[in-house]
Each structure stands twice: as structure tokens, then as C-alpha cells.
Amino acid sequence: MHENLLAYINQHIASPLTSEEEALIVATFRPKKLRKKQYFLQEGDVCKYAGFIVKGAMRQYSVDDKGVEHIVHLFIENYWANDRESATMLTPSKYNIDAWEDTEMLIVTRAEMLDLMEKIPALVQMTRVMDERNAIANQRRLSSTISNTAEKRYEEFATHHPQFIQRFPQHLIASFLGITKETLSRIRKQGTK
């Protein structure tokens, strides 16, 4: 169960974890299983955990006045699910995170993670690498959203993230791209001609 997490961490740091460090990580991250549709975080709650996805698929979304869901993130294996704003500032989250498939996670509280980072310097490094990648990915997505048409955005997404296309239904992809399912359907139809 924890092997995926350890492998993930080792891939993101310079020199591998010692076995003591690995033991400490295994002892700290707790397994958590979610059934399909089960909430990991619900709007209004403070985000207490960061969760590493070992197996499964999840989504993060807000719900507007009209009850429409807006997908802000999609997660699969080897992704981290949490709401940083809520977790950092201890404010109620504006988002829901739930399981799209039955999912197995490894979770820690923020305090536990900070504690681990003090004891294992490599985790600080890993966090920095992750933040960096995350910042880059967000920048790209933002830039794409501002500059491109829906069609280009879909093409870009489909080429860079084919796993998501296979894993999630079209209406979620559409929402993630900021368009309706009907528009995405028409874009795809047109694209194949």
C-alpha cells in the first residue's frame, strides 16, 4: 500500500530515503478508503488532510448559485488531493472533493506533514519540487484559458493528459475546461472531420 508513496517520493528527491525515514513515513501516513461518490472534503469544512492517491480517481469542484458544478481539478493515481487555501488558512473550503471511482488514499494532517518535514529534509525538497511543478502547470492552464478558444484548450488538454480523457466522462472534462458538455460534444464532432 505505501510502496507507491515511497516510490513517488524517491522519484522527486535527489538521494533516496533511508530505511528509517521510510519507516517513519509509513507510520505516519494512514490508509483511507473512499467509495465512489464519497466526500473527502465537503464545502464549508476546513480541509484537515492531504491525501496521496494510491488507486482511484477523484474530482474537486465548487457549486454555484444555480447548483451547477465547476470542476477545478481532476486527480488520479499519484496525485495529491487537498485544498491548500483552506488547509493553510484554516478557513472553510469553497470546494468539494469526492471520489469518482472507489479510491484508496494515504492521508496526513497538516501538522503531521510539517512534523515529517522537520525530521526528513528530503520531504522539504520534495515539497519544493511539487510546488514548482504545480506552479508551472497552473500558469500554463491559466495562460491557456485566457488566450485560447475552447477548441484549442480541449486539444491541448487531450494531448497533454490522455489518461484523464479515458478516465473521466466528457461532461466532467467539459466542466474542467470551463465549457458545457454540449459545446464539448460539438467540438469533438467537428475535430474528427
Place this chain on the structure above:
Amino acid sequence: MHENLLAYINQHIASPLTSEEEALIVATFRPKKLRKKQYFLQEGDVCKYAGFIVKGAMRQYSVDDKGVEHIVHLFIENYWANDRESATMLTPSKYNIDAWEDTEMLIVTRAEMLDLMEKIPALVQMTRVMDERNAIANQRRLSSTISNTAEKRYEEFATHHPQFIQRFPQHLIASFLGITKETLSRIRKQGTK
């Protein structure tokens, strides 16, 4: 000149810098003046410097096939200008960063910054705080772009960032929001009625 930077750093860390640390920082960050319209980073170049803005205003933007500029960031005093993707991966940047007003910066190379971070742990902490805030701000912007109409996006921006409204012309704000200047003009007109 460097006081603003030192004050900025001290505001973002737990215990203040020692005078040796301050001296090291002052010795490393070099002043750089840019005249209005002068490039700090030009598309196709690798981003070599991170720059802290002491005085002035800048913008970061891409230019599409049709020659249209898309503003991805606006900067004023106490902001950091750089293209992380290019600086981290050493790839040619897709963006331009230039001075909108005459600007005074303090710049360092990535290597110098990493070196400083090794010698001054507080800077690691500062970077983490900055990354965190940056991630939160990006998340909000992304969420807003996906979920809201242009009108709501403008309202949100205007209430959260009044300094920018005063400092930059409307057509730049419009581009930053991902709409045309004409649309923003009409939104504003309508909003005042």
C-alpha cells in the same frame, strides 16, 4: 534601495534576519533600472533572473499568432517578476516581461538565489510562504475564470486589487481578465447604472 527587500523578507519569516544575513542579501541582489517599455525578459530567451520590484510597474504577456498580446501577470512594488517555467527548466520563455512604468528592481540569478537559500534558512521559509500564497492566488484566479462571467470576474478583481485598477490602463486589465477592451468598457458602463 535594498531596505524594501529586507522589509519584505522580514515580513514573510518567523524571526528577523541577522545583520550578517542582511549584509549577504544586500551584497547579492543587484539593482537594475528599466525604462518604460524596456524588456526584462523577451520571448525565446531563457529567464535568467528573478527580480524584486522596488518601484515601478511591469507586465508579463504572450503574443499569439495574430499579434494579440495576452496579459498573464501584472506586477507593482513588492512583487517578484520572473518566468518560473523557463527559469526552472532552462527552456526558452513563451512570455515577455517589460516595464510599464520606469522601474527599479533588485535581481538575482537562480544560482545565486539557491546559494543564498543554503546560507540563509529563513529564505527557504520565505520561499515556501510565497509559493503557498502564489498557489492560492492562482487557484482562485483559475476558479474564477472557469466559473464566473466576465462581469463578476472584473468585480472580483476590482475589489481585491484596487491598486492595479488605478495603475494600469483598462485595456491591460481587460486582457488580464481574458476579455477585450470593448467588452470591459461596456461592463463598466453597465455596472455604474
Place this chain on the structure above:
DNA sequence: AAAAACCGTTGACATATATCAACGGTTTTT
């Protein structure tokens, strides 16, 4: 002082995307 560039606004019109409703084919729940 004149010329040029810049800026915000407005009108007419074009286009992209959303909305609403309906359908048939799946898959899931009962």
C-alpha cells in the same frame, strides 16, 4: 507647435458558447 501615438468609448454586426428540451443507449440501482 505640430504630429503621432495612445486610450476609452460607441455602434453595427459576427461568432462562440450557453441554454433548454428531447432522444436513445448505457450502466447502475432497486
Place this chain on the structure above:
DNA sequence: AAAAACCGTTGATATATGTCAACGGTTTTT
């Protein structure tokens, strides 16, 4: 096995936003 929920598609229409062109008032450059 039947019922319900889910999913993608299509058509008709509405709405938001973009495009193009022009204008007058600034500010900047010559």
C-alpha cells in the same frame, strides 16, 4: 426484470463576447 440514473448527442434558440471601424480627448514624441 424493471426502473432509475447516467451519458453523449442533436436541434432550435438565446446570450455573451469578439471584431471592425470610427470618434474625440489625452498624452507623448518629434
